[in-house]
Amino acid sequence: MHRLPSTLLRSLHSASYLTPAHRLHLLQPLSTSASTRQAKQPIQTPASAQSEQQAEQSDEFRLREYGEKYLGHRRVEFTEELDVRAWHTLMEPFPIYRCTDARGQFLRGEGDPHFPQETALRIYKAMTTLNTMDKILYDSQRQGRISFYMTNFGEEACHVGSAAALQPSDLIYGQYREVGVLLYRGLSLEQMMHQCYGNKHDLGRGKQMPVHYGSKELNFVTISSPLSTQMPQAVGSAYAFKLENGKLAEGKERETKGRVVCCYFGDGAASEGDAHAAFNFAATLVKSGLVWVGEGILKADF
Numbered sequence: 250m251h252r253l254p255s256t257l258l259r260s261l262h263s264a265s266y267l268t269p270a271h272r273l274h275l276l277q278p279l280s281t282s283a284s285t286r287q288a289k290q291p292i293q294t295p296a297s298a299q300s301e302q303q304a305e306q307s308d309e310f311r312l313r314e315y316g317e318k319y320l321g322h323r324r325v326e327f328t329e330e331l332d333v334r335a336w337h338t339l340m341e342p343f344p345i346y347r348c349t350d351a352r353g354q355f356l357r358g359e360g361d362p363h364f365p366q367e368t369a370l371r372i373y374k375a376m377t378t379l380n381t382m383d384k385i386l387y388d389s390q391r392q393g394r395i396s397f398y399m400t401n402f403g404e405e406a407c408h409v410g411s412a413a414a415l416q417p418s419d420l421i422y423g424q425y426r427e428v429g430v431l432l433y434r435g436l437s438l439e440q441m442m443h444q445c446y447g448n449k450h451d452l453g454r455g456k457q458m459p460v461h462y463g464s465k466e467l468n469f470v471t472i473s474s475p476l477s478t479q480m481p482q483a484v485g486s487a488y489a490f491k492l493e494n495g496k497l498a499e500g501k502e503r504e505t506k507g508r509v510v511c512c513y514f515g516d517g518a519a520s521e522g523d524a525h526a527a528f529n530f531a532a533t534l535v536k537s538g539l540v541w542v543g544e545g546i547l548k549a550d551f
């Protein structure tokens with residue numbers, strides 16, 4: 250079992266929202282516990298756990314909840330088609346894209362990513378671990394134990410799923426709500442705590458604000474506080490990779506072969522000038538090898 254900082258352990262033991270099983274799950278190292286559990290007990294799929302009627306009720310609940318929370322009680326629908334639309338041409342709210350139904354079954358054959366159960370478990374574990382870690386660290390900030398915190402609630406699937414589609418050598422530029430990428434890539438909870446508590450064991454030697462993670466080993470560039478600065482930097486890295494890959498084509502062996510850059514940003518960050526400059530250079534100079542992941546939770550108010 251790995252060692253966790255005493256403050257986190259205390260929070261873990263006293264957190265009323267954690268069941269004993271959940272606590273145990275958090276205390277297990279990410280990689281080994283996933284494989285051990287997989288070997289011991291088969292996962293119960295949502296399909297076997299829910300009836301048709303329950304699935305319909307669950308769909309209805311999710312649509313109503315989303316409409317009430319974010320759309321001023323307007324009705325929203327699910328869609329299985331990915332489509333590009335200009336928001337001002339829509340009279341109705343944007344439909345919610347999904348590729349599985351409430352029972353976990355794929356709605357269209359081509360939506361199935363065909364990854365092994367091991368990958369599904371790894372994704373799930375990163376998402377749930379992140380969720381619990383967020384609750385503890387958010388409370389820690391409110392208790393004055395750490396100076397600052399940003400949670401990842403609601404964006405777990407988006408960034409952990411995209412991380413699973415990348416190669417470990419692909420370079421990531423994050424905003425600040427993509428901690429699941431680091432968990433998925435293997436950064437330990439202990440290392441996360443060192444960063445948030447800004448101590449000497451932190452990879453950044455305690456010189457950054459909390460949640461400004463970075464790991465050279467895991468190809469994750471350290472988070473910047475000023476919004477959107479990561480975007481032109483990501484374009485620069487993608488251009489460098491493109492040049493390296495070009496050299497490779499001429500027969501020069503380089504370890505950058507086939508690497509891509511993935512850059513995350515929020516909808517609020519997208520209104521910064523840096524974002525527009527970055528998109529422009531990406532479209533005209535880089536053209537390929539750069540993945541943009543824009544995450545909108547309808548919270549930005551500018």
Ligand SMILES: Cc1ncc(C[n+]2csc(CCOP(=O)(O)OP(=O)(O)O)c2C)c(N)n1
Pocket residue numbers: 426474475476514515516517518519521546548549
């Ligand atoms: C250049 C700059 N302006 C303002 C801020 C303050 N700030 C921090 S987070 C944030 C909201 C960003 O919204 P969004 O990109 O949608 O991300 P979200 O937090 O909603 O996930 C703002 C305005 C900043 N960090 N940098």
